[in-house]
Amino acid sequence: MLPQALLTVIDEIGKLPGVGARTAERYAYHLLRANQTSNDKLANAITALHSGVKYCPVTFALIDASQDVSPLYSDDARDKTLVAVVEEPLDIIALERTGQYRGTYHVLGGAISPIDGIGPEQLHIPELIQRITSDEVVEIIIATNASVEGESTALFLQRQIENHGLKVKMSRLARGLPVGVDLEYADQITLTHALEGRRIL
Amino acid sequence: MLPQALLTVIDEIGKLPGVGARTAERYAYHLLRANQTSNDKLANAITALHSGVKYCPVTFALIDASQDVSPLYSDDARDKTLVAVVEEPLDIIALERTGQYRGTYHVLGGAISPIDGIGPEQLHIPELIQRITSDEVVEIIIATNASVEGESTALFLQRQIENHGLKVKMSRLARGLPVGVDLEYADQITLTHALEGRRIL
Numbered sequence: 001m002l003p004q005a006l007l008t009v010i011d012e013i014g015k016l017p018g019v020g021a022r023t024a025e026r027y028a029y030h031l032l033r034a035n036q037t038s039n040d041k042l043a044n045a046i047t048a049l050h051s052g053v054k055y056c057p058v059t060f061a062l063i064d065a066s067q068d069v070s071p072l073y074s075d076d077a078r079d080k081t082l083v084a085v086v087e088e089p090l091d092i093i094a095l096e097r098t099g100q101y102r103g104t105y106h107v108l109g110g111a112i113s114p115i116d117g118i119g120p121e122q123l124h125i126p127e128l129i130q131r132i133t134s135d136e137v138v139e140i141i142i143a144t145n146a147s148v149e150g151e152s153t154a155l156f157l158q159r160q161i162e163n164h165g166l167k168v169k170m171s172r173l174a175r176g177l178p179v180g181v182d183l184e185y186a187d188q189i190t191l192t193h194a195l196e197g198r199r200i201l
Numbered sequence: 202m203l204p205q206a207l208l209t210v211i212d213e214i215g216k217l218p219g220v221g222a223r224t225a226e227r228y229a230y231h232l233l234r235a236n237q238t239s240n241d242k243l244a245n246a247i248t249a250l251h252s253g254v255k256y257c258p259v260t261f262a263l264i265d266a267s268q269d270v271s272p273l274y275s276d277d278a279r280d281k282t283l284v285a286v287v288e289e290p291l292d293i294i295a296l297e298r299t300g301q302y303r304g305t306y307h308v309l310g311g312a313i314s315p316i317d318g319i320g321p322e323q324l325h326i327p328e329l330i331q332r333i334t335s336d337e338v339v340e341i342i343i344a345t346n347a348s349v350e351g352e353s354t355a356l357f358l359q360r361q362i363e364n365h366g367l368k369v370k371m372s373r374l375a376r377g378l379p380v381g382v383d384l385e386y387a388d389q390i391t392l393t394h395a396l397e398g399r400r401i402l
Contacts, residue, residue: 003265005253012243016228027217029291036251042213043244050237052206064204
């Protein structure tokens with residue numbers, strides 16, 4: 001019913017996360033109406049992606065293939081004794097967008113999830129333990145996701161650091177009401193967190 | 202903050218319809234974790250899209266560059282005297298999915314929309330008028346979208362056919378309640394259509 005070239009694009013673009021058949025059709029049809037130059041730009045960007053990107057050997061953030069370490073780590077203005085531990089590289093972007101954080105980062109590379117076959121040995125925990133000593137880290141902000149996996153990873157990490165006898169302050173991101181949410185629509189757990197973490201004025 | 206190669210992909214993939222910054226980041230990150238072979242397949246499919254696809258000169262459906270006319274038109278099992286007029290090529294897929302239609306199609310190539318600068322002269326209406334005569338068309342099913350633009354296009358098309366003095370039956374797709382919708386959630390206009398188009402049992 002559709003030309004093979006279009007079906008191939010629908011098929012390949014449909015492998016992106018959360019893209020169903022209808023969305024893939026819409027994307028492919030958009031590309032069909034776009035000009036060749038802009039499609040070539042997209043295609044070339046996708047082809048060149050892997051060779052242009054690598055992981056920082058210290059923080060495991062994503063960096064340019066030409067860089068040695070993450071600029072957020074090598075920057076002297078960033079406090080190396082303060083480390084925010086995140087699950088994925090893109091979490092760094094989210095924290096940087098706040099404009100409030102002047103420490104460095106450490107990407108675990110995921111969260112402990114037995115259902116997905118991800119155990120603690122696949123996370124960059126040993127490298128963090130080493131960093132705590134070598135960078136004389138004072139505080140670790142455990143900034144994993146507010147999910148079951150994020151919670152277990154945070155707990156595991158906390159125990160690991162304690163087991164290594166490291167004297168480092170550990171903190172977690174605050175849990176509570178997100179901006180703009182009405183109390184009546186907040187779920188029970190969020191509200192419990194908001195109560196427990198209430199701030200005395 | 203992010204490697205240039207990744208930013209380029211985020212930028213280019215963010216030009217797809219309805220893809221915001223967060224979604225583009227998620228897609229790009231997925232591609233980063235996918236292997237080079239599968240990324241190359243996607244990139245090649247996008248590059249080859251234009252050269253592999255053309256418009257059928259009779260129905261304006263999308264066809265393989267190697268084909269002369271749409272297989273849905275050249276197929277002898279399809280009734281050429283029955284023509285469903287649709288706005289876009291992908292609308293054909295939607296109608297074919299019903300498995301109920303044995304006629305042929307005519308793609309207008311859009312809908313009249315002054316706000317987008319699309320006037321009737323940009324639609325494949327003259328070609329349809331000609332087909333009505335050459336294929337001795339008996340019925341035209343006007344299957345434009347149930348939007349303001351689709352409605353005006355349908356009305357314009359109907360008048361054009363009448364002005365040409367063509368004796369052809371014209372019909373519109375039924376308007377009414379979609380499957381699975383509760384009366385209380387149906388909007389006023391849909392319910393009005395459902396009342397007007399009620400079927401006597």
